Amino acid sequence: MVVMLISESTIRKIKDTVDCRNLIKSLGIKLNNNSNISCSEINPNHEDKNPSMAVYQDHVLCFSCGFNADAIKIIQNLKSKSFTESVEYICHNYNIKVEYENNKKNSYENKNIDILEKIWDLSKDVEVTNSFMNWMKKRNIDVKSAYQSGCRDIFPIRSKICELIKSCPENDLKNSGLMNDKNELWKPIAEIIRGNKAYYGFILPIFNSENKIVNIRYRLYENIIIKITNKEGKLVEKTIKVYAQPKASNHILGFNQLNSTKKSLYICEGEPDYLSLKTYFNRNSIEDSDVLGFCVLTKDWKDEFNNEIRKYDNIKICLHDTHKAIAISNIIQKSLISYCEKKEEKEHWKNNFYECFFPENNDINDHLVKNELNNETFKFILKKFDASQENVIDTSNKISNFNFLPLNILDICSKQPPKLEFIFPGLLRGIVGSVVASGGTGKTMWALQTCSSIACGNDMLKYGQLNTGKSVLLSGEDPEQITALRLHSMCKYLSEKEIHELNKNMFIYSISGKNPNIMDKNWFEWIKNVTINSKLVIIDTLRVFHNLEENDSGKMSELIKIMSSIATENNTSILFLHHTNKNSANNSSGGDQQASRGSSVLTDNIKLQINLVTMTSTEAKDLGIDEQDRKLYVKYVYSKMNYGSPIADRWLKREDGGILKPTDLTKKESNNISQIFGGRKGGI
Incomplete structure (x- = not known):
């Protein structure tokens, strides 16, 4: 396979042609009279209150933190593009021909x-x-x-x-x-x-x-x-x-050496302080403490970090006494408390999170050098959790995003388009869709089985094609014990290896009774964090996750936008379970797009709608199913599908434990010759 690389001549043309001062201005960033800007505009890891970054013709340089970038790196940072994408973006905007070189793909x-x-x-x-x-x-x-x-x-x-x-x-x-x-x-x-x-x-x-x-x-x-x-x-x-x-x-040292059986976790800043704490523990035979060390103070505190640090009894922050360090300590505690599900655990981290800030000229290593590092050095104070926050999701950007460029038609026509990535047939990765059904149809079991299939690879619903990986089920309706019973019933159909894969890749959050609200800033951030790196997220059910009027098209449009922002940022597919309206339930039209309850926006503004419909009496008669058994059968209907080829309706049958199993049903042939010939009586 041949990989196309950007040529050296193209890089040189960009350096010779693009003036970073004009590029910065075109991206909506204002330069002061000295051609300076705040470093924070380009480098999110530096909270620069003063305009410490100088903008030159061929690069930018921050005289506070040392960050520097040329035109390509500026686009990489501001547009979240790869190196190649940034080069192509600049070339398109500045009418520079992109030249490529061939290189064999390595192993x-x-x-x-x-x-x-x-x-x-x-x-x-x-x-x-x-x-x-x-x-x-x-x-x-x-x-x-x-x-x-x-x-x-x-x-x-x-x-x-x-x-x-x-x-x-x-x-x-x-x-x-x-x-x-x-x-x-x-x-x-x-x-x-x-x-x-x-x-x-x-x-x-x-x-x-x-x-x-x-x-x-x-x-x-x-x-x-x-x-x-x-x-x-x-x-x-x-x-x-x-x-x-x-x-x-x-940028954090020590994750590979953590031992969750220990009591205390110290979090420090810089390699010397990290190694000093390691030395201090070893020399004093302190066996109940671990340490993590920030190499670079960053606000990008990931959920996977919380999963590791929550295993300790207490956390002790020992950073340099700066505004940024204090802010990061706040972020860690807030993120950890939001990550924890149980109320007792949340309360634990409000009462077992300590801080000790050192002057930069007298930090942990300075104390070690002077042989003054001891228990009295660490004057830890219990950190008070500040729960007062504005519950408004900020979807605004610092930098203007109105510098849109038209699509490069020649470029598109000359290249092979990227292959679409589906999670299962009809569900494109990164979109929002819905699964609509009346109460008692089996949509929660369908959600559990579908999430399980993505997590472990067992195609129990016979999709035919699965994009396996991490899946997340946000269970807002059923209590934890009901979810556990359903999961136990389903696991009887899985191998030991598949159960291990399930344990590794499937994340079920039982938040029934906890008033989840995706429109609330804290809940929004929590949902966004727990769904990072996931292929599929299922929300059960939509009504539980908001307090808005479902018939208000404006409110529902905002709700879909919020879910879409998470789907786009995390590159995950989100399906929300939703109920049918009363008319559809009463007149046997549960398989239509219009069956969805509430505003039509809940259908119009999404890319996929799947309907689960209980078998009607007429269908049971046509298919030769006894009336008393018809409610065991559920029709699986793609009522709206924006991407992919049309998919025929399928039947699922509820087995023991509520498990849904695909089943082939054929219409019963009639022996009544008058029905065959349009109801006419008599001979042929």
Whole structure:
């Protein structure tokens, strides 16, 4: 397979043609009189209240945090586009011809992770060097603790790393973060390969909770002073201590070493403080505490983090005394409390979350160096949870989004369009749809079985095609014990392996009686967080998840928009279960689009509607089903489907435990010759 790469000549044309000052203005960002902007406009990880970022012709540079970006990276950040998409966006806007180069696709299935894993495989058995020991000794850090945490001097294996880098295609290096958008190899790796002693240091790998490497930090043994041009055009000196991958997906150390049997979890900031706490625990035989370390303070606190830290008895924040650190402490506590389902657990984290903030010039490592790190150093104070929040979802953007461009028709016509990704036939990934049925039809069991099929791959409803992965069922109607009974009945039809896959990929949240409201800011954020990385989300039922008037088209339009925003941002398909209206229930038209209760917006503004309809007496007679058994049969109807080929109606039969099973039913042939010939009597 051939992969098309952006050519070097195209990159050069962009650099020669695009003025970043004009590009910034075209994106709705105003420059002040000194051609400065707030760094926060482009770099969300920097809360810049002052306009600290200078905008030059060919790049932007923040003199506060050091962030810099060229035109391509600006588009990547502001438009959430890939490198290639950003290049194509700029070329289209500036009438630059995009030129491509051919490259054979390498064998890496996960480029971001695989290259980093290979570097770690080369590094993990490297012996401790004198330079490594001296750096740790200077900071009074235990070498054993540092080594166990993954710190490695990579200078001894620079030739092997050089060979590995040479074998990797350029785009893979970019995807992994080892090459920047200017086609430059990550600075510390490049200098180590060259043998530049000024850049000697050690790597510190960052793993996720599954022990997969997701980032590499590089700490210098000696600080480097470089000269940069400030906003006044003067050369100034800047001190560099550490290098971070520009495209890292995680900036938190220690997830692979957590032990949930321990009591306390410390959360600190910076590699030296992280290693200092590790040293402190080891030297004082403190076996009931773990530590996580922020490499970069980021507000991107993920739900998967909550699932790990909630296992401890208490959490102790020990960050630098800054406004950003205080804000992040608030985010962690709020996110953790929102993540927990049970009231007792929520209350627990309101009363077992502690803070201790250190001055930057007298942090944890400073205390360790002075041999002053002890229990009295940590003056933890119980953090009071601030529950007062505006329950309004902010859907506005800082940057104007009215700089739309027309589609590039020639580009579209010259390329093979991307293949549509369906979750199951008719359900395109990233859309909102509904499943409409009257009460007692079996829609909740259908939801449970469908979520299970996506999670474990058992096609129990015979869709024929499944896009397996994470599925989420938000159960708002039934109490937890009812859901458990249904799940137990269904698991009888699954193998042991499938049950393990179910346990891994299916997430059921029983929130009956907890007044969920997707229009409430807190509930919106919670739903968005628990559905990250999911293929399918089912909401049971829609009525339980809002307090709006269902016949108000304006209100229902806003409701669909809110669900669509989650579906788009998380790239997940959302199906909400909904009831039929009374007319449809009474006149046997439950399979029509108009059967949906409430405003027609609930049908018009979605992309898929599936109706579940109990077999009527007429259908039972035609199909040869006894009247007393007809309610066991449910017709599965695609009443609206915007994407995909038409799908015929199917029959499902309710078995023991309410399980729905596909069944083939054929219309009963009549032996009445008068019916066959249109009701005429007599001979032929």
